[in-house]
Amino acid sequence: MAQQSKNILSEIQGVESEFEKEVAAIDSVTKLETVRIVFLSKKGKLQSLFSHLGALDPQERPLVGAELNRLKNRIQEDLLEKKSALGSAKSPVDSFDPTLPGKTPSFGTIHPLMQVLGEIENIFMGMGFRVEEGPEIETEFYNFEALNIPEDHPSRDMQDTFYLPDNYLLRTHTSPVQIRTMQKQRPPVRMIAPGRCFRRDTPDATHSPTFHQVEGLCVDKGVSFADLKGVIMAFARKLFDAEVKVRFRPGFFPFTEPSAEYDFSCIFCSGQGCRVCKNTGWLEISGAGMVDPAVFGFVDYDPAIYTGYAFGMGVERIAMLKYQVHDIRIFYENDLRFLRQF
Ligand code: FA5
Numbered sequence: 001m002a003q004q005s006k007n008i009l010s011e012i013q014g015v016e017s018e019f020e021k022e023v024a025a026i027d028s029v030t031k032l033e034t035v036r037i038v039f040l041s042k043k044g045k046l047q048s049l050f051s052h053l054g055a056l057d058p059q060e061r062p063l064v065g066a067e068l069n070r071l072k073n074r075i076q077e078d079l080l081e082k083k084s085a086l087g088s089a090k091s092p093v094d095s096f097d098p099t100l101p102g103k104t105p106s107f108g109t110i111h112p113l114m115q116v117l118g119e120i121e122n123i124f125m126g127m128g129f130r131v132e133e134g135p136e137i138e139t140e141f142y143n144f145e146a147l148n149i150p151e152d153h154p155s156r157d158m159q160d161t162f163y164l165p166d167n168y169l170l171r172t173h174t175s176p177v178q179i180r181t182m183q184k185q186r187p188p189v190r191m192i193a194p195g196r197c198f199r200r201d202t203p204d205a206t207h208s209p210t211f212h213q214v215e216g217l218c219v220d221k222g223v224s225f226a227d228l229k230g231v232i233m234a235f236a237r238k239l240f241d242a243e244v245k246v247r248f249r250p251g252f253f254p255f256t257e258p259s260a261e262y263d264f265s266c267i268f269c270s271g272q273g274c275r276v277c278k279n280t281g282w283l284e285i286s287g288a289g290m291v292d293p294a295v296f297g298f299v300d301y302d303p304a305i306y307t308g309y310a311f312g313m314g315v316e317r318i319a320m321l322k323y324q325v326h327d328i329r330i331f332y333e334n335d336l337r338f339l340r341q342f
Helices: 005-022 027-038 043-052 061-090 112-126 154-159 176-184 225-239 295-301 315-323 328-332
Strands: 138-139 168-169 189-198 212-219 246-253 256-265 281-293 308-313
Touching: 005 027, 005 043, 005 061, 027 043, 027 061, 043 112, 061 308, 112 189, 112 212, 112 225, 112 315, 154 212, 176 189, 176 295, 212 225, 212 315, 225 256, 225 281, 225 308, 246 281, 246 328, 256 308, 281 295, 281 315, 308 315, 315 328
Parallel strands: none
Antiparallel strands: 138 168, 189 212, 212 308, 246 256, 256 281, 281 308
């Protein structure tokens, strides 16, 4: 056999083994098309080999030509096979494996503050209180004036807030809901008003500019301070435990007279004194008192006939006690490591 024919046959071998490597590496339709162009297109490697056939000895031409055709057929077949393999791999039906475990959706949980709020609501609803709501953007009238806090009165300073145009403000407490409820309803009234409040307070371990309160109001004939004490005591025992004691101390609020602050005996040390209660044996919970007759004047209730009590407690402070959280800010940081514990 002439040297020229031998050279072409060895080139055919070289192209074949090159093709074998390339076809094995094909993992996409794009790569498949590239390989097809390299080997089978008009300017491809096979065509260039075919172009040498004419220069060969006529007797050797059929042999070399047959070898070239064999390679061409093989390349075409292998590429077709690869194409259908790629196509079937993409088929969603074939690639669906029903034995694989399903994707579990991640469920959220109720925020700890909302859990505590829900518990507080349930306890008071069980004692016959209705749940009322009021706007977070309030007027000065409802937030201050109707609660017996006139303009320029120094007690407004204790509850500085975020003021909006036209005498609107972000409410500093839930007490305005007392007024709104009494305006739309005649006695007897027995309601709680849970909700968000805002104050221009610098954040620290026990203060947040946004926080929650639960207001309570009961107005009827013959309602006394003893009723207030009984309701708060029942609430404390339901929320914490049956042994908890309640202590009332004198306090001041312009909208209650007399006014009080009340504490629960420390649930962590049973009143013995510990770090949480700062060794006093008591935990400060909230303000309360008998509704001031001046407030009844704003809602047209006759103070000669009706009396009432009111209270307002901080939900964060109660949640902090219940879950032994020492910094209020963690409730607002959206840290999943904290939130996933509830
Ligand atoms: C009041 O807001 C009165 N409206 C409560 C009241 C209602 C008294 C009805 C009498 C009758 P005070 O400012 O003390 O009171 O707030 C009540 C509770 O809200 C506090 O004990 C505290 O638990 C919570 N609180 C107040 N400011 C903040 C704050 N910046 N961050 C977190 N909690 C707060």
